[in-house]
Amino acid sequence: MTVSIRTASGEADLALVWEVRRAVFVVEQHVPEELEWDEYDATSVHLLALAEDGSALGTARLIFGEQARKETGGVAGRVLLGRLAVVEAARGTGLGARLVRAVEAEAREREALEVELHAQVRALGFYERLGYVAEGPVYDSVGIPHRMMTRTL
DSSP: OOEEEEEOOHHHHHHHHHHHHIIIIIIISOOOHHHHOOGGGGTSEEEEEEETTSOEEEEEEEEOHHHHHHHTTSOTTEEEEEEEEEOGGGTTTTHHHHHHHHHHHHHHHTTOSEEEEEEEGGGHHHHHHTTOEEEEEEEEETTEEEEEEEEEO
């Protein structure tokens, strides 16, 4: 399967990002739709993974700058990776790891020193294999157990 990953640009790309997030988080994981979308969607970098036929396979979001400082407790040089989602048909292909690495590359371009993410507990092993370290206690977010993780770039 040939997949390309790019920064979402324009309304058509963002519609594909929303389509993936809705399918994975709202439909599959039953996250209430009003909790899936937030104020950071308008100002974040959204990565989009596409199949050769142009269908959306995955997405991830990078929060950086002042918004990242607000969300990470003011940690200098830290960005926030979030909303990583891969459609069911593309799972197990390595696409999730490729999206994480693409977010990290975007973070480096913005001179970030480390990445923070809030992983679903069932995905901790996935992120650990990519070099992320769990920190702090497990907590509930939208009815799903999560844990904060970080990785130095």
